[in-house]
Amino acid sequence: MxxxxxxxxxxxxxxxxxxxxxxxxxxxxxxxxxxxxxxxxxxxxxxxxxxxxxxxxxxxxxxxxxxxxxxxxxxxxxxxxxxxxxxxxxxxxxxxxxxxxxxxxxxxxxxxxxxxxxxxxxxxxxxxxxxxxxxxxxxxxxxxxxxxxxxxxxxxxxxxxxxxxxxxxxxxxxxxxxxxxxxxxxxxxxxxxxxxxxxxxxxxxxxxxxxxxxxxxxxxxxxxxxxxxxLPNTNKLPDYQKKKFLNWRNPKWWKEQSMTRKARNKNKISFEKLIQKHAxxxxxxxxxxxxxxxxxxxxxxxxxxxxxxxxxxxxxxxxxxxNGNRVGETTTVKKKYCLTCGKEITHQKSDSKYCNDQRKCRDKAYNLKVSEKRQAKRSQKEKEIINLIKDLGNEFNLIRTTNPNRKKRKGVPSRKTSIVVTIGGKKKYYHGADARFFLNEFEKKTESKEFNPIPTP
Structure with missing residues (x-):
């Protein structure tokens, strides 16, 4: 001691x-x-x-x-x-x-x-x-x-x-x-x-x-x-690991100054997994x-x-x-898995939710969350538009600034679809996806014989 x-x-x-x-x-x-x-x-x-x-x-x-x-x-x-x-x-x-x-x-x-x-x-x-x-x-x-x-x-x-x-x-x-x-x-x-x-x-x-x-x-x-x-030789190893093993067992390779701390730690984890499996x-x-x-x-x-x-x-x-528990206490190491790809991440920090491989899984999960928020916001807007059309019917004037069915052409800048809805003398504006959804729903609810072409300025 x-x-x-x-x-x-x-x-x-x-x-x-x-x-x-x-x-x-x-x-x-x-x-x-x-x-x-x-x-x-x-x-x-x-x-x-x-x-x-x-x-x-x-x-x-x-x-x-x-x-x-x-x-x-x-x-x-x-x-x-x-x-x-x-x-x-x-x-x-x-x-x-x-x-x-x-x-x-x-x-x-x-x-x-x-x-x-x-x-x-x-x-x-x-x-x-x-x-x-x-x-x-x-x-x-x-x-x-x-x-x-x-x-x-x-x-x-x-x-x-x-x-x-x-x-x-x-x-x-x-x-x-x-x-x-x-x-x-x-x-x-x-x-x-x-x-x-x-x-x-x-x-x-x-x-x-x-x-x-x-x-x-x-x-x-x-x-x-x-x-x-x-583990004296590479006979037990798969081909893709043989070259890595030759580096890992070489003390001089670990001392390369060009190797970052993150890369060295990643190789250390892979090397120890290989030893546990094959040695x-x-x-x-x-x-x-x-x-x-x-x-x-x-x-x-x-x-x-x-x-x-x-x-x-x-x-x-x-x-x-x-786990940082006292030695001698009953401890069970619970395995953790990446929430995106399912890869085991028990070796990472206790609060880790995604694997650290080039941040792909973390970025993918973040983009998914952003997408879900946008979708929720869009759904709320679409519900508002449907209720507006249902309650007012044709009792408002609609102005369409562009053709929503216009196809995009390469090299030709597209114009944002916008509409102006006048309700009781007050104007309300919808743009982009909201405007296109409004027009589609409006045309569905309006019979063709009662529909008057919307003037395009």
Whole structure:
């Protein structure tokens, strides 16, 4: 769960640490990165204790950096399960060093889970090698002390997404392989809106649940995954998809700068549908389910049942992402279809009514609504005309300005049909379709022997 922390202690008296026999401070000069990732030299007094560094800078600031997980394990490795209650206990132990939780300001921290792999056809390498693209992020390889590849990390200005072999990194003797998936918040501006600024905030179970749903799970959903072993060739694919598949499985193709965000997202959706239909397994969905199951265990909350079988029955695999519900709640994803063409649009926004393909369906529906309004208005006008002719008969004078039966000729501008009806000395005008309808109805109701030709000016 929460691991590497970097906290600044406001209103803190360094004398508390100086008088603590557990902390032996040494003067050190170290290279660190500033906010713009530039290397700067810093001088400070540092005391190391059970995986944490207690730091007093020359400017008078007091900081605590390091693995809170290792601190809980008395300086041991951080490859085992670290539950919410374990984390709270470790944070409370920091109180013995004078750390006040609401005055311990977070500068950065890691939020992730150790996921045991029980599947025979998968390894830790399968998971981190399957990430082929993350939008707008710099990809870097991770290595252990012996410079062997153990994972991948994707870096932005504010966050770093890491996926790596925890068993190899921590030199564990576990029988199962373990993949670590974590999100490091290098700056706090992204999660201030979640109300997380201090060490006290991340001891709030509800805020951690929200952080898991809105940040950690979302980071998986935003990534493009492809496991070569699940779909090694194009034999199963229809001909029209084979060429697309060759592009989709190529990480360089996704990085083309000419591709718009909308086009990339459309291809991502099509690619994931192809994987779900034809691949032996969907490694992205497997990772999501593992994260949900493991978080259900470590958070120790009734909203997150630890029974894996119950979770599968409840369908929490995608419910927390699609509907935004709490993980562990019973969720049923209701399929949606375009109101115009009938195409499935479940993957689109919750308020979507039409598919997004070149806006054809949306425009067609809009034009249909406009047409219906015009038709309703025209029907009302026609009803008015019929009632007028029925009530007054021939008791009014009618002037026709054009011939309504005149055929349109190419290149010859047509004249609008207009009529002027005089009723009780008052004139009423009808134009276009209304005028033509009036004339047709008038001629139907008027007998030919009583009909006098209408003068044309």
């Amino acid at each position: 929460i691991d590497y922390i970097n906290i600044y202690l406001s209103d803190f008296d360094f004398k508390l640490w100086q008088s603590d026999s557990r902390l032996q401070f040494q003067f050190k000069i170290a290279d660190e990165l500033d906010e713009n990732d530039n290397v700067i030299q810093t001088s400070s007094e540092i005391a190391q204790y059970k995986g944490l560094d207690f730091i007093h800078t020359l400017s008078g600031q007091c900081l605590v950096k390091g693995s809170i997980h290792r601190f809980f394990n008395a300086g041991g490795n951080n490859g085992n399960r670290f539950t919410f209650s374990n984390f709270v206990e470790a944070v409370e132990d920091l109180g013995s060093f004078g750390v006040v939780l609401d005055k311990a300001i977070l500068r950065s921290f890691e939020f992730g889970l150790n996921l045991p792999i029980h599947e025979k056809h998968l390894t830790a390498k399968s998971f981190y090698n399957s990430i082929i693209y993350r939008s707008g992020e710099i990809e870097k390889c991770m290595s252990d002390d012996g410079n062997s590849l153990i994972g991948k990390q994707f870096i932005t200005e504010d966050t770093t997404v890491k996926s790596y072999d925890k068993k190899q990194q921590a030199k564990l003797e576990s029988t199962n392989e373990i993949v670590r998936y974590e999100l490091r918040f290098r700056r706090m501006r992204l999660i201030k809106r979640l109300g997380i600024t201090s060490l006290k905030d991340i001891t709030d179970k509800n805020k951690l649940i929200e952080l898991f749903e809105k940040k950690l799970l979302k980071s998986v959903s935003e990534s493009i995954y492809f496991d070569w072993k699940a 032996k397994h969907d490694i992205k969905e497997i990772l999501k389910q593992k994260l949900i199951n493991e978080f259900s265990s470590v958070i120790e909350s009734p909203n997150f049942p630890s029974d894996n079988n119950t979770q599968k029955k409840q369908g929490t695999l995608a419910g927390c992402i699609v």
